[in-house]
Amino acid sequence: MLAYIIRRVFQSLLVLLIVGLIAFSMFRFVGDPIDNMLGQERTMEDIDRLRDQLGLNDPFVVQYWNFLTGAMQGDFGMSYRQGRPVAEILLERAPATLELAGVSALFAIVFGIGFGVLTAIRRDGVLANVVMTVSLIGVSLPTFLIGILLIYIFSVELGWLPSFGRGEVVRVGSWWTTGFLTESGLKALILPSITLGLYQMTLIMRLVRSEMLEVLRQDYIRFARARGLRERSVNFRHALKNTMVPVITVTGLQLGSIIAFAIITETVFQWPGVGLLFINAIQFVDIPVMAAYLMLISVMFVGINLIVDLLYVAIDPRLRADTTARAK
Amino acid sequence: MADRVQGISSRLREGTAHKPAAPDGGTDKPVLSLRDLVVEIPTRYGVLRPVDGVSYDISAGEILGVVGESGAGKSMAGNAVIGLLDPPARIASGQVRLNGESIESLPRSEMRRLRGKQIGMVFQDPLTSLNPLLPIGEQLAETIQEHLPVTRREARARALAGLEEVGIPGAADRLDSYPHEFSGGMRQRVVIALALCAEPCMLIADEPTTALDVSVQAQIIALLKRLCRERGMAVMLVTHDMGVIAEAADRVAVMYAGRLAEIGPVADVLTAPRHPYTYGLMGSTPLAARGQRRLNQIPGAMPRLGHMPEGCAFHPRCPKAAPACSQSVPQPVVMGDGHLAACHFPMTVEPQEAAQ
Ligand SMILES: Nc1ncnc2c1ncn2[C@@H]1O[C@H](COP(=O)(O)OP(=O)(O)OP(=O)(O)O)[C@@H](O)[C@H]1O
Ligand code: SF4
Ligand SMILES: [Mg+2]
Numbered sequence: 001m002l003a004y005i006i007r008r009v010f011q012s013l014l015v016l017l018i019v020g021l022i023a024f025s026m027f028r029f030v031g032d033p034i035d036n037m038l039g040q041e042r043t044m045e046d047i048d049r050l051r052d053q054l055g056l057n058d059p060f061v062v063q064y065w066n067f068l069t070g071a072m073q074g075d076f077g078m079s080y081r082q083g084r085p086v087a088e089i090l091l092e093r094a095p096a097t098l099e100l101a102g103v104s105a106l107f108a109i110v111f112g113i114g115f116g117v118l119t120a121i122r123r124d125g126v127l128a129n130v131v132m133t134v135s136l137i138g139v140s141l142p143t144f145l146i147g148i149l150l151i152y153i154f155s156v157e158l159g160w161l162p163s164f165g166r167g168e169v170v171r172v173g174s175w176w177t178t179g180f181l182t183e184s185g186l187k188a189l190i191l192p193s194i195t196l197g198l199y200q201m202t203l204i205m206r207l208v209r210s211e212m213l214e215v216l217r218q219d220y221i222r223f224a225r226a227r228g229l230r231e232r233s234v235n236f237r238h239a240l241k242n243t244m245v246p247v248i249t250v251t252g253l254q255l256g257s258i259i260a261f262a263i264i265t266e267t268v269f270q271w272p273g274v275g276l277l278f279i280n281a282i283q284f285v286d287i288p289v290m291a292a293y294l295m296l297i298s299v300m301f302v303g304i305n306l307i308v309d310l311l312y313v314a315i316d317p318r319l320r321a322d323t324t325a326r327a328k
Numbered sequence: 329m330a331d332r333v334q335g336i337s338s339r340l341r342e343g344t345a346h347k348p349a350a351p352d353g354g355t356d357k358p359v360l361s362l363r364d365l366v367v368e369i370p371t372r373y374g375v376l377r378p379v380d381g382v383s384y385d386i387s388a389g390e391i392l393g394v395v396g397e398s399g400a401g402k403s404m405a406g407n408a409v410i411g412l413l414d415p416p417a418r419i420a421s422g423q424v425r426l427n428g429e430s431i432e433s434l435p436r437s438e439m440r441r442l443r444g445k446q447i448g449m450v451f452q453d454p455l456t457s458l459n460p461l462l463p464i465g466e467q468l469a470e471t472i473q474e475h476l477p478v479t480r481r482e483a484r485a486r487a488l489a490g491l492e493e494v495g496i497p498g499a500a501d502r503l504d505s506y507p508h509e510f511s512g513g514m515r516q517r518v519v520i521a522l523a524l525c526a527e528p529c530m531l532i533a534d535e536p537t538t539a540l541d542v543s544v545q546a547q548i549i550a551l552l553k554r555l556c557r558e559r560g561m562a563v564m565l566v567t568h569d570m571g572v573i574a575e576a577a578d579r580v581a582v583m584y585a586g587r588l589a590e591i592g593p594v595a596d597v598l599t600a601p602r603h604p605y606t607y608g609l610m611g612s613t614p615l616a617a618r619g620q621r622r623l624n625q626i627p628g629a630m631p632r633l634g635h636m637p638e639g640c641a642f643h644p645r646c647p648k649a650a651p652a653c654s655q656s657v658p659q660p661v662v663m664g665d666g667h668l669a670a671c672h673f674p675m676t677v678e679p680q681e682a683a684q
Contacts, residue, residue, distance in 0.1 A: 219451055219456035219457045220456060220457055220458055220460070222412065222451070223449075223451060223457045223458070224459065225412060226412060226443055226448070226449040226451075226523070227444035227471045227522060227523065227526075228441060228442065228443035228445055228471070228474055228526070229444070229470065229471065229474055230440070230474070231440075233474075238459050242460070315461065317460070317461065317506040317508070318506070318508050
């Protein structure tokens with residue numbers, strides 16, 4: 001068991017090292033920040049001075065080493081564009097994205113599992129059919145279109161919800177800002193969260209549904225019924241738990257992509273998070289910001305994957321036995 | 329294997345499997361009575377009848393073996409009794425009486441309360457019958473608490489007693505074990521404990537040993553037999569194994585194409601079958617004498633459900649078939665004490681065979 005965990009952590013670190021290399025390579029091969037940072041009237045001396053200052057004249061390995069050690073301490077260098085530490089800028093933007101992603105994920109998981117179970121156990125019900133049809137639309141429409149559609153209906157036509165921004169935010173602690181504590185902040189979260197979470201919600205729902213249908217055919221479900229257990233217990237205690245292993249895999253991956261996809265939603269809703277920051281950074285070839293963003297996203301992906309793998313073991317006793325057997 | 333067969337044949341000779349029976353094949357107060365049970369499956373191509381007018385009784389403390397080729401409707405009949413037919417299959421007519429009360433048209437919720445509490449069921453494959461993610465003590469306690477007004481502690485105590493009763497060694501330490509930590513035979517014991525933990529008066533065992541290692545099959549059958557006697561349960565034992573029938577069953581019902589071909593005390597049916605189908609299954613000499621456990625192969629195949637021949641469903645394969653056979657469906661006729669066969673031209677019993 002311990003060996004398994006150590007192995008997985010080690011693999012995760014390896015992945016991060018590789019991503020770090022890719023992120024770092026951008027410094028060398030994508031665009032030249034100097035062009036953007038200095039105006040038209042630059043001199044060769046100006047350029048050289050700035051290159052030195054940014055460490056761009058060091059050998060590749062030294063630069064990579066500096067990048068890695070820096071990144072580990074949360075130091076991603078200075079933003080080419082804003083002239084401030086990247087970490088500071090990211091920290092400022094992170095709460096907006098994390099709150100949005102968190103609410104979206106919650107929405108996707110709760111409704112995804114709920115609707116998935118519903119459509120599986122009431123396969124021929126009216127509600128199940130409606131949900132299935134609507135979910136088809138959910139998967140097939142691109143995210144930005146859904147966002148624009150929601151804005152059109154709920155902001156422009158009905159005027160119920162804001163069409164952009166985070167609303168009023170409250171500062172909590174030294175750097176976290178939250179939209180959960182004000183009415184306008186909560187209202188502002190609704191449309192972007194639905195936009196961002198809808199696709200994942202339908203994916204989770206369809207997966208739960210198909211897994212659930214599969215599990216409901218199993219002998220142990222039949223045997224549970226033959227022992228006179230209630231439908232509720234059969235469906236939720238016996239069936240749902242058995243669908244969880246594949247569902248957790250996909251859900252975990254989807255949570256990672258929620259953060260990645262936030263770029264689109266943040267652009268549509270002008271949401272002041274790291275996604276929007278990244279889009280702006282691309283326009284200005286602000287490589288430290290781009291690299292830091294890439295690292296951040298991959299840390300999250302890898303972290304979620306690791307948690308998913310450990311969750312399997314927590315849920316399925318058979319895996320527990322196998323991993324201990326292998327570890328011994 | 330050899331001494332087991334010896335045991336079977338000696339038992340058959342002694343006729344210990346024979347029980348006094350009412351004319352319809354059961355003793356006076358049956359736990360389960362089927363009366364003209366018909367199960368139908370409506371399909372696009374018409375209505376199929378996997379069970380077509382089956383009647384039999386099972387008394388307390390009695391094991392009725394049910395045999396027949398694959399697709400004969402054995403499982404369908406069992407599922408109909410416990411109310412677990414998969415839609416669109418349904419009981420179209422006839423009665424299922426449990427301790428004298430009709431249960432075939434009970435509402436779903438009442439039928440559910442009956443399952444486990446009055447009727448237990450054991451399936452073929454113990455590997456897939458247990459929820460892999462719940463400890464077996466959990467699954468037992470949950471079932472016990474569903475049916476009996478006991479606390480969690482009492483439920484666990486009963487779970488433990490149940491495991492001990494079915495012969496799980498070191499039961500106290502196994503309550504928190506998961507199904508995968510047991511061997512196949514032990515798992516089937518756990519399954520039996522689960523089916524019986526709310527003390528039902530009736531058990532349906534649908535091929536309980538088919539998926540097991542030959543070495544443990546006899547143990548499971550012995551266990552079922554012991555539980556049946558000790559608890560006075562009525563047991564419906566579906567199997568393809570004539571050794572199992574000879575060893576465990578008191579009476580045997582032979583099904584063919586959804587209908588009852590023959591039913592009677594094991595000793596009579598095995599040594600002196602009257603229905604040509606049963607005769608074909610057993611071969612021409614008494615089964616046990618040849619040490620044979622598997623059913624004989626009869627040339628041809630059972631008709632498919634949508635294509636039942638007129639009259640006796642067996643006539644295309646029957647060596648004794650006559651014109652009358654394709655015209656009218658033979659009704660069960662009394663052949664002996666509690667022995668019925670549904671055939672226009674039953675086999676005659678040759679004296680020397682009957683004497684054996
Ligand atoms: N949903 C269905 N639609 C059509 N036919 C069905 C359906 N389910 C079962 N059947 C048919 O019903 C018949 C009876 O099946 P049943 O399972 O009772 O057979 P069995 O006697 O238990 O056979 P086995 O020894 O293989 O278990 C079979 O011919 C089967 O093909
Ligand atoms: S009724 Fe006729 S066809 Fe059917 S089993 Fe008897 S002899 Fe054979
Ligand atoms: Mg069957």
